[in-house]
Amino acid sequence: MSEIIKNGQIHADEWTVLRLAEGDDAATVALPAGRVIVPLAVWLARRETLAAHADAGVLGVWLAGSDDPASIESDLSRLQLIAVDFPKFADGRGYSIAALLRSRYGYGGELRAIGDVLRDQFFYLTRCGFDSLQPAAGKYTTAQLEAALASLRTFSEPYQGAVDRPEPLFRRQPRPAAQKAQA
Amino acid sequence: MYQYDEYDQRIVDERVAQYADQTARYLAGELSEDEFRPLRLQNGLYIQRHAPMLRIAVPYGNLRAEQLRMFAHIARKYDRGYGHFTTRQNLQFNWPKLEHVPEILGLLASVQMHAIQTSGNCIRNVTSDPFAGVAADEYIDPRPWCEIVRQWSTFHPEFAYLPRKFKIAVNGATDDRAAIQIHDIGLELKRDAAGNIGFRVLVGGGLGRTPILGEEVASFVPWQQILNYCEAVLRVYNLHGRRDNAYKARIKILVKALGVEEFARQVEAEFVHLKDGPSTLTQAEIDRVASRFDDPVLAPLAADEGYRARLADDKAFANWAKRNVRPHKLSGYASVVLSLKTAGIAPGDITADQFDAVADLSERYAQGEVRVLHEQNLAFASVREADLFELWQQLRDVGLATPNIGLLTDIISCPGGDFCSLANAKSIPIALAIQDRFDDLDYLHDIGELELNISGCMNACGHHHVGHIGVLGVDKNGEEWYQVTIGGAQGNGASLGKVIGPSFAAAEMPDVVESLIRSFVDNRKEDESFIDTVRRIGIEPFKTRVYAERDARKQERSPAHV
Ligand code: HEM
Ligand code: SF4
Numbered sequence: 201m202s203e204i205i206k207n208g209q210i211h212a213d214e215w216t217v218l219r220l221a222e223g224d225d226a227a228t229v230a231l232p233a234g235r236v237i238v239p240l241a242v243w244l245a246r247r248e249t250l251a252a253h254a255d256a257g258v259l260g261v262w263l264a265g266s267d268d269p270a271s272i273e274s275d276l277s278r279l280q281l282i283a284v285d286f287p288k289f290a291d292g293r294g295y296s297i298a299a300l301l302r303s304r305y306g307y308g309g310e311l312r313a314i315g316d317v318l319r320d321q322f323f324y325l326t327r328c329g330f331d332s333l334q335p336a337a338g339k340y341t342t343a344q345l346e347a348a349l350a351s352l353r354t355f356s357e358p359y360q361g362a363v364d365r366p367e368p369l370f371r372r373q374p375r376p377a378a379q380k381a382q383a
Numbered sequence: 384m385y386q387y388d389e390y391d392q393r394i395v396d397e398r399v400a401q402y403a404d405q406t407a408r409y410l411a412g413e414l415s416e417d418e419f420r421p422l423r424l425q426n427g428l429y430i431q432r433h434a435p436m437l438r439i440a441v442p443y444g445n446l447r448a449e450q451l452r453m454f455a456h457i458a459r460k461y462d463r464g465y466g467h468f469t470t471r472q473n474l475q476f477n478w479p480k481l482e483h484v485p486e487i488l489g490l491l492a493s494v495q496m497h498a499i500q501t502s503g504n505c506i507r508n509v510t511s512d513p514f515a516g517v518a519a520d521e522y523i524d525p526r527p528w529c530e531i532v533r534q535w536s537t538f539h540p541e542f543a544y545l546p547r548k549f550k551i552a553v554n555g556a557t558d559d560r561a562a563i564q565i566h567d568i569g570l571e572l573k574r575d576a577a578g579n580i581g582f583r584v585l586v587g588g589g590l591g592r593t594p595i596l597g598e599e600v601a602s603f604v605p606w607q608q609i610l611n612y613c614e615a616v617l618r619v620y621n622l623h624g625r626r627d628n629a630y631k632a633r634i635k636i637l638v639k640a641l642g643v644e645e646f647a648r649q650v651e652a653e654f655v656h657l658k659d660g661p662s663t664l665t666q667a668e669i670d671r672v673a674s675r676f677d678d679p680v681l682a683p684l685a686a687d688e689g690y691r692a693r694l695a696d697d698k699a700f701a702n703w704a705k706r707n708v709r710p711h712k713l714s715g716y717a718s719v720v721l722s723l724k725t726a727g728i729a730p731g732d733i734t735a736d737q738f739d740a741v742a743d744l745s746e747r748y749a750q751g752e753v754r755v756l757h758e759q760n761l762a763f764a765s766v767r768e769a770d771l772f773e774l775w776q777q778l779r780d781v782g783l784a785t786p787n788i789g790l791l792t793d794i795i796s797c798p799g800g801d802f803c804s805l806a807n808a809k810s811i812p813i814a815l816a817i818q819d820r821f822d823d824l825d826y827l828h829d830i831g832e833l834e835l836n837i838s839g840c841m842n843a844c845g846h847h848h849v850g851h852i853g854v855l856g857v858d859k860n861g862e863e864w865y866q867v868t869i870g871g872a873q874g875n876g877a878s879l880g881k882v883i884g885p886s887f888a889a890a891e892m893p894d895v896v897e898s899l900i901r902s903f904v905d906n907r908k909e910d911e912s913f914i915d916t917v918r919r920i921g922i923e924p925f926k927t928r929v930y931a932e933r934d935a936r937k938q939e940r941s942p943a944h945v
Contacts, residue, residue, distance in 0.1 A: 289544070304656055355398075368662055378677065
């Protein structure tokens with residue numbers, strides 16, 4: 201069982217991420233037992249049958265960088281977990297997808313970053329609305345993950361608004377004007 | 384210039400701590416090469432041919448004396464005694480050790496400086512008019528707007544891993560001195576009919592492999608909405624820009640693929656959701672940022688008689704004043720350009736002693752303020768006319784008074800093959816050879832305005848596409864060759880140069896430039912400039928002359944003639 205960071209703390213993870221292998225058909229692929237996060241294609245192909253699993257809180261959906269979050273807009277209220285995949289950590293589409301899910305579509309459930317998720321991006325990820333972070337299995341030891349929690353607080357007062365703090369610094373804090381010296 | 388408040392300072396301090404930790408983990412083997420690369424790049428650290436190169440941000444080209452002294456100190460302690468100003472108004476050190484970078488960043492932070500986002504696929508240093516606040520043709524001071532964009536883009540969590548780098552430039556004067564048409568976003572300050580401030584927004588400019596001039600996506604975005612609008616542009620780009628091919632990943636390729644109307648439509652569709660949101664700017668915030676620019680309070684002075692008398696009786700001083708002194712919005716003052724284009728020295732290079740000298744002179748004559756031009760020169764924004772003669776003498780003593788601003792020897796050049804591992808060919812020796820050939824000052828002044836830009840490869844760091852004469856290093860079977868373009872221009876009437884024909888060997892380059900110049904001198908009307916002549920008569924006459932004279936040189940040298 202891998203470890204994830206959720207709401208700033210380390211938790212054992214109970215979910216399995218289903219990835220389609222070459223030749224797998226979204227409509228028929230077998231789902232692993234237990235809590236499972238399925239690709240968007242599986243959800244779209246089998247929404248009728250999977251809805252009950254989602255409602256029971258044992259099925260989540262993951263989006264790839266090329267997926268449009270608008271395609272699950274109407275399902276957001278029944279999904280307790282949505283994940284966004286980072287095939288490479290430098291592929292930053294997931295940041296915008298997260299921001300859209302949270303601020304445009306008002307998604308309030310668990311939003312998880314999966315894939316190539318590294319501690320040096322934790323700060324940006326949480327700012328964009330991810331409340332759970334799942335580094336690849338075996339990427340970090342528990343001790344390293346504990347050390348990595350510090351990365352969630354790298355900058356104490358960022359300038360711009362984002363999902364975690366929608367107001368920019370100039371609205372959050374009174375920033376003083378300079379006293380002009382009179383010539 | 385802008386003075387940090389406690390929040391600005393805290394952010395750069397926290398950055399130093401973050402980067403020190405990342406470097407330590409890299410050196411300990413916890414971070415792989417691939418994992419560390421974007422982190423160091425977003426801190427301006429390239430690994431180039433001989434050593435790492437550290438690029439330090441000079442936001443919109445504004446510096447003050449204590450910062451120059453810190454450059455001098457860093458140059459002496461961590462480099463080989465010099466630095467290099469770039470075409471994006473930044474400063475580079477060519478020889479620091481990777482292990483020393485956190486320490487250097489700590490020193491920079493102590494004088495309100497950093498290297499944040501000076502490289503990498505993120506929003507880069509905002510650039511602007513180097514004469515902002517003092518130019519006679521300015522209608523709105525761009526600096527507070529630049530600073531607002533700088534703060535918004537610094538560590539923007541959504542846009543740190545874009546498909547490719549992203550550059551924003553802002554201009555607020557009649558003359559476009561910020562090259563807004565060759566930026567990913569070009570912002571032109573303007574007023575609507577009612578006098579309200581807003582921005583004309585250009586998107587999709589850029590040089591590199593596929594040079595493209597930016598196109599207008601919005602004719603007027605009210606200032607309150609400008610961050611929301613930029614956010615919409617960036618979100619569309621972040622989601623839809625190509626990530627499969629680094630050469631096709633700039634926003635200009637997306638804009639071309641969609642067509643500017645469709646791109647603008649997608650931005651608009653995003654913008655409607657962001658409009659009036661929390662990032663909407665307030666008058667209080669604009670006023671606050673503007674108040675933190677501690678501009679000197681200058682009173683207009685009578686035009687200085689002594690200055691005019693000197694001009695009349697000292698030809699060397701007059702030559703310098705003609706090229707290196709610019710009009711100021713206040714009477715009795717002028718702006719002064721310090722040339723970093725001296726024979727025998729790589730364009731943009733400056734020694735530690737010169738950093739110190741510039742700092743001292745800026746305090747004596749220019750209220751301690753220094754500007755960086757994207758043409759790789761420095762400037763003092765406000766100098767009293769009465770001080771110009773004395774300043775000139777002192778600049779001469781430190782080799783910063785070459786009277787060649789805007790002339791042929793004021794060459795823009797990238798570091799090229801001497802430093803850069805991506806280079807096809809060397810740039811600096813070509814620049815030096817051309818400067819050496821055109822060492823006659825009267826001839827140079829007679830040729831008049833001419834911009835010659837050199838890049839060592841297609842990445843176009845030396846802006847060769849927009850040089851009146853552009854030189855591009857190309858690789859032919861492992862040998863260094865140079866392709867020549869003419870007719871490029873930056874600024875208001877920006878245009879991309881056209882290739883004149885097959886490329887040349889390094890040794891031929893001064894001759895080639897000479898042929899171009901002779902052709903110009905024979906064809907020009909009255910005091911027409913080189914670029915105007917090219918525009919009037921086209922590239923053909925230049926081309927014919929260059930290759931005819933090249934053949935003649937070959938004939939002369941061939942053994943048959945001996
Ligand atoms: C020596 C290390 C350097 C390396 C490895 C390097 C690399 C690159 C690369 C790969 C690009 C193309 C990016 C793209 O088109 O997406 C680029 C563009 C650029 N570089 Fe450099 N560069 C270096 C130094 C410099 C220096 C010293 C300057 C200033 C003199 C500079 C100014 C620029 C500018 C202005 C562009 C933008 C051209 C555009 O708009 O496409 N670079 N550089
Ligand atoms: S243009 Fe090419 S050679 Fe010159 S600095 Fe840029 S990448 Fe290097």
